[in-house]
Amino acid sequence: MGLTVHGDICSPFVKIAAMTIYEKNEDFELVFARLSLLKTEEFLAKNPFGRMPVLEDGDLVVFESRAVARYVEAKFEGQGTPLMPANLKEQALVNIWAEVESQSFCPPVWAICSQFLSKKVPDVSVIEASREKLEKVLDIYEIQLSKRKYLAGDFFSLADLFHIPLLHILQCLSEDIFRSVINSRTYVHKWHQDITNRPSWKRIISVPEASDWSFLPKV
Amino acid sequence: MATASSHVPKVKLYGVPYSVCTSRVIMCLLEKQVGYDLQVVDIVKTQDHKKPEFLKLQPFGIIPVLQDKDFSVFESRAIIRYIARKHEGHGTPLYGTSEKDKAMVDQWLEVEAQNYNPAIAPAVWHLIHAPLFGQQGDPTVAKASIEKLEKVLDVYEGVLSQSKYLAGDFFSLADLSHLPFTQYLINDAKRGDIFDKRPHVKEWWKSISTRPTWIKHLSVAFPGKNFDSPGS
Numbered sequence: 001m002g003l004t005v006h007g008d009i010c011s012p013f014v015k016i017a018a019m020t021i022y023e024k025n026e027d028f029e030l031v032f033a034r035l036s037l038l039k040t041e042e043f044l045a046k047n048p049f050g051r052m053p054v055l056e057d058g059d060l061v062v063f064e065s066r067a068v069a070r071y072v073e074a075k076f077e078g079q080g081t082p083l084m085p086a087n088l089k090e091q092a093l094v095n096i097w098a099e100v101e102s103q104s105f106c107p108p109v110w111a112i113c114s115q116f117l118s119k120k121v122p123d124v125s126v127i128e129a130s131r132e133k134l135e136k137v138l139d140i141y142e143i144q145l146s147k148r149k150y151l152a153g154d155f156f157s158l159a160d161l162f163h164i165p166l167l168h169i170l171q172c173l174s175e176d177i178f179r180s181v182i183n184s185r186t187y188v189h190k191w192h193q194d195i196t197n198r199p200s201w202k203r204i205i206s207v208p209e210a211s212d213w214s215f216l217p218k219v
Numbered sequence: 220m221a222t223a224s225s226h227v228p229k230v231k232l233y234g235v236p237y238s239v240c241t242s243r244v245i246m247c248l249l250e251k252q253v254g255y256d257l258q259v260v261d262i263v264k265t266q267d268h269k270k271p272e273f274l275k276l277q278p279f280g281i282i283p284v285l286q287d288k289d290f291s292v293f294e295s296r297a298i299i300r301y302i303a304r305k306h307e308g309h310g311t312p313l314y315g316t317s318e319k320d321k322a323m324v325d326q327w328l329e330v331e332a333q334n335y336n337p338a339i340a341p342a343v344w345h346l347i348h349a350p351l352f353g354q355q356g357d358p359t360v361a362k363a364s365i366e367k368l369e370k371v372l373d374v375y376e377g378v379l380s381q382s383k384y385l386a387g388d389f390f391s392l393a394d395l396s397h398l399p400f401t402q403y404l405i406n407d408a409k410r411g412d413i414f415d416k417r418p419h420v421k422e423w424w425k426s427i428s429t430r431p432t433w434i435k436h437l438s439v440a441f442p443g444k445n446f447d448s449p450g451s
Binding site for chain 2: 096
């Protein structure tokens, strides 16, 4: 019995789970779930927060995309790409930048994307305020990435992976904002080109559904 | 009462004991019996966190930072993961004892970071901390934040009816991570009612907030302050 992922591949958080699984040279069955399907009793029994992705591995159910990624990495340690070092200090560096992604990078990016995804008329003041926050964070990334190839060191890790799907959705929804925050920064731009060149990522975005959010209702 | 193991070298912790994120780390150090020297970083008056010496340690200018000999770690949840992993062999097993336990701890630590924290943080800021930083708290934002938090607590109520703690029947990093903000909301903003009206959440809060390590931390961080006994 293999891994099952419940969700919709257009979700950046489902992509985190998918990319981690592919990096470990494993595969999974995607069980489609979207919108009202997330509120069924059956789904809520798996994730009481009613969100995707949910990973099923035999009897074990794991939700929260970053926790799913950590679980997959630990389960398939020793095969595929090492996404979390065994060395305690290097592990701490990965965890630092994974937290920076979670606490400082994701909120402003998601705030911008939410405006484009759910509003007929995006709120410019919300977008600008979030963009300002994001620029300050990326200034620090630029310095960090001028000293090392990836965020935690000269090795690709979960810390880098966690950024990829959010950068993708930002780029799809607003090429202008993406270019001005990413392409304008030499090392961030180079890092982005490198990490999105990985076969695991290319496989995910090769399907049109991965970049289609047109079904979402707009208010 | 947990005391520092004498054979474990002390770490240096940059922060202030009343800060939420510094508290998270202090609690973890106490649970793992790791001694520490607190290096106070004044974030109010002298704004030490914005000075070049601190920015060398933490480029985002945010406390806390842990220094373990020549190695520095920042982001409180990364620090507690580091301490829990490094000191797996003694103190409270904050990652549980099996691979499944660890997966559940990671999951609920993410829930805290992604669902609980964003719901509770604005309420604590607008109700308690904003004035300390010379700003006006917005009661409308606080109200919306508490409404969001109540929805999260509804989920917790269901989960905690099945297990004693969030990741299972053991106290973990996930439960620990909830202590600092929740303490502020209950004791300073006097919003214990939202926890008390959910019996399993109430029981869970009583259990985690009466741990001797947490009580010890509160007595140091807020000397002379009285805290309501949970469940009273």
